[in-house]
Amino acid sequence: MHIPDGFLDTKTWVTLGVVSAGTVGLALRKASKKIGEKQIPLMGVLAAFIFAAQMLNFPVAGGTSGHFMGGVLAAILLGPLAGVLIMAIVLIIQCLVFQDGGLTALGANIFNMGIIGALVGYYFYLGLSRMVAGTRGMFIGAFIASWLSIVLAAGACAAELAVSGTVPLKVALPAMAGVHGLIGIGEGLITVAVLSLILKARPDLLETEKI
Amino acid sequence: MKHDFLDKYSSLNSPIHRLDARAKIIAFIGMIIFCVSSPPNAYLAFLGYALFLLIAAALSRVPPTHILKSSLVVIPFVILVAVFIPFLKPDHIGGGYSLGIGKLTVSRSGLVVFENILIKSYLAIISVILLSSTTPFPKLLRGFEQLKVPKLVIMLASFAYRYLFLLIEEIERMERARDARAYRGRWLWQAKVIGQMIGSLFLRSYERGERVYVAMASRGFTGEIVGFGKTKFQAKDVLFLFFALLFFTFLRIEV
Numbered sequence: 001m002h003i004p005d006g007f008l009d010t011k012t013w014v015t016l017g018v019v020s021a022g023t024v025g026l027a028l029r030k031a032s033k034k035i036g037e038k039q040i041p042l043m044g045v046l047a048a049f050i051f052a053a054q055m056l057n058f059p060v061a062g063g064t065s066g067h068f069m070g071g072v073l074a075a076i077l078l079g080p081l082a083g084v085l086i087m088a089i090v091l092i093i094q095c096l097v098f099q100d101g102g103l104t105a106l107g108a109n110i111f112n113m114g115i116i117g118a119l120v121g122y123y124f125y126l127g128l129s130r131m132v133a134g135t136r137g138m139f140i141g142a143f144i145a146s147w148l149s150i151v152l153a154a155g156a157c158a159a160e161l162a163v164s165g166t167v168p169l170k171v172a173l174p175a176m177a178g179v180h181g182l183i184g185i186g187e188g189l190i191t192v193a194v195l196s197l198i199l200k201a202r203p204d205l206l207e208t209e210k211i
Numbered sequence: 212m213k214h215d216f217l218d219k220y221s222s223l224n225s226p227i228h229r230l231d232a233r234a235k236i237i238a239f240i241g242m243i244i245f246c247v248s249s250p251p252n253a254y255l256a257f258l259g260y261a262l263f264l265l266i267a268a269a270l271s272r273v274p275p276t277h278i279l280k281s282s283l284v285v286i287p288f289v290i291l292v293a294v295f296i297p298f299l300k301p302d303h304i305g306g307g308y309s310l311g312i313g314k315l316t317v318s319r320s321g322l323v324v325f326e327n328i329l330i331k332s333y334l335a336i337i338s339v340i341l342l343s344s345t346t347p348f349p350k351l352l353r354g355f356e357q358l359k360v361p362k363l364v365i366m367l368a369s370f371a372y373r374y375l376f377l378l379i380e381e382i383e384r385m386e387r388a389r390d391a392r393a394y395r396g397r398w399l400w401q402a403k404v405i406g407q408m409i410g411s412l413f414l415r416s417y418e419r420g421e422r423v424y425v426a427m428a429s430r431g432f433t434g435e436i437v438g439f440g441k442t443k444f445q446a447k448d449v450l451f452l453f454f455a456l457l458f459f460t461f462l463r464i465e466v
Contacts, residue, residue, distance in 0.1 A: 002288075003288070004284075004285045004288050004332040004335070004336060005243055005246075005247055005331060005332050005335030005336065005339075006246075006247050006327070006328045006330070006331025006332035006333075006334075006335055007288065007292070007328050007332060010247070010248050013247075024364075025361075028361050028363050028364065031363065032363055038421075038424045040363075040366060040367070040370070040424075041370055041420050041423045041424045041427060042417070042420040042421070042424065043367055043370075044366070044367045044368075044369070044370020044371045044373075044374065044420075045370060045371070045374050045378075045416050045417070045419055045420035045423065046413075046416060046417070046420065047367060047368075047370070047371035048370070048371040048372075048373075048374035048375045048377075048378050048416065049378055049412060049413055049416035049417075051371065051375055051378070051379075052375065052378035052379050052381070052382045052412060052416075053382070053409045053412060053413075055379065055382060056382060056386070056405050056408065056409065058405045068405065068409060085367070086367075088364075089364070089367050089368050089371050090371070092364075092368060093368060093371060093372060093375070095339070096339065096342070096343050096348070096351065097343055097348060097372075098284070099281055099282070099284050099285075099336050099339050099340055099343070100284055102243070102332065102335055102336070102339075103240055103243050103335070103339060104243055104244060104247050104335070161292070165324060166292055166324060166328060167291075167292055167295040168295060171295055172295055175295075186405075189403050189406055190403075190405055190406035190409055191406075192406065193403050193405075193406025193407055193409070193410055194406055194409050194410040194413055196410075197406075197407060197410030197411065197413075197414070198410065198413065198414065201414055202414060202417070205417060
């Protein structure tokens with residue numbers, strides 16, 4: 001889902017670059033006001049954690065594999081804006097060190113995986129988890145929000161490529177959303193497994209102040 | 212501890228490695244912006260960018276095999292787009308090939324789209340590879356800091372980068388342990404195993420983050436964000452940047 005350079009036309013990458021820069025800027029402002037001194041090393045280490053977790057592949061179907069994205073998980077643990085910030089840091093390092101995702105497409109990638117993947121996903125989680133009480137609601141909310149975050153991010157990716165004239169929307173959107181509908185199940189299972197482990201081992205971590 | 216996949220050639224010594232990070236950041240990223248925004252038929256300009264990259268690569272002494280190997284990252288995306296070409300709207304001017312499957316045709320405009328992204332994404336990725344394999348990441352971050360990227364971003368990125376090595380090693384160890392216990396990742400529901408691995412990686416990372424904070428606090432960290440300090444822009448950096456940007460502007464306007 002990491003869009004390389006050259007796949008988006010100028011209006012698309014500039015617009016998404018501005019939107020993402022604005023959101024990351026807002027996250028930075030909120031973070032530097034609310035962030036305790038303790039959270040700086042913590043957020044840095046957690047960005048490295050998301051990065052490492054994304055390296056684990058899981059099987060999807062017919063020999064293809066997907067990997068964890070972690071946007072919703074990061075947002076549930078640290079808050080929606082911190083989630084955007086962490087995803088942005090991960091994407092910046094992936095782009096510069098691993099050439100995974102382009103530089104001009106960085107704004108689009110932060111939009112898809114940070115703003116949609118973490119921020120929007122988080123509000124789905126918030127709404128859904130309130131519908132069912134207790135930890136069950138939390139798990140159901142986390143599962144559906146994780147699934148949605150992947151499908152919506154993939155849909156946005158297809159839409160951006162289509163607006164740029166690179167792929168036809170009518171075929172690319174269902175194809176991307178379909179494949180990621182499966183990958184999203186993996187994302188949901190992983191997010192729930194991680195949350196239930198944290199709930200057992202360090203429940204205090206879920207109570208920290210969100211940004 | 213040795214991580215070949217990160218920063219392998221960034222500490223070589225060459226005229227390109229010795230340039231100030233800011234000059235390289237502006238030149239290599241500038242090239243990408245100029246290149247990506249060119250019209251699809253600016254073939255001479257693309258040749259010009261390729262020439263710039265070729266000279267820079269030769270001067271940098273980064274092995275070509277490394278550059279070529281790293282550039283393969285774009286291939287899956289290129290294939291994805293290639294798959295969709297027959298579904299792009301058929302040409303109005305005619306020309307194009309029938310695939311013999313229903314109404315699907317490969318149109319000329321579809322091929323132009325494909326050629327366009329193939330050339331641009333390839334040139335751009337080589338540019339990023341050259342930037343990152345001629346500049347160690349801390350220097351790159353210092354360059355971005357001096358170019359007024361917010362300090363919090365720089366600091367978070369430098370933390371993330373530092374712990375990346377450790378956490379990747381940790382996840383590799385966990386994978387080894389998992390595989391030794393006869394795990395065969397074949398079905399989607401086995402993602403739960405990955406979930407448990409990621410969960411324990413999270414707890415270890417979080418606790419590492421806490422320990423790091425305590426260690427920093429005991430050494431006088433007060434939450435103030437300290438930068439990397441400054442480097443000086445020298446005559447060679449000015450010259451490199453001037454000629455690079457002049458060349459790109461020329462390619463953009465004249466060719």
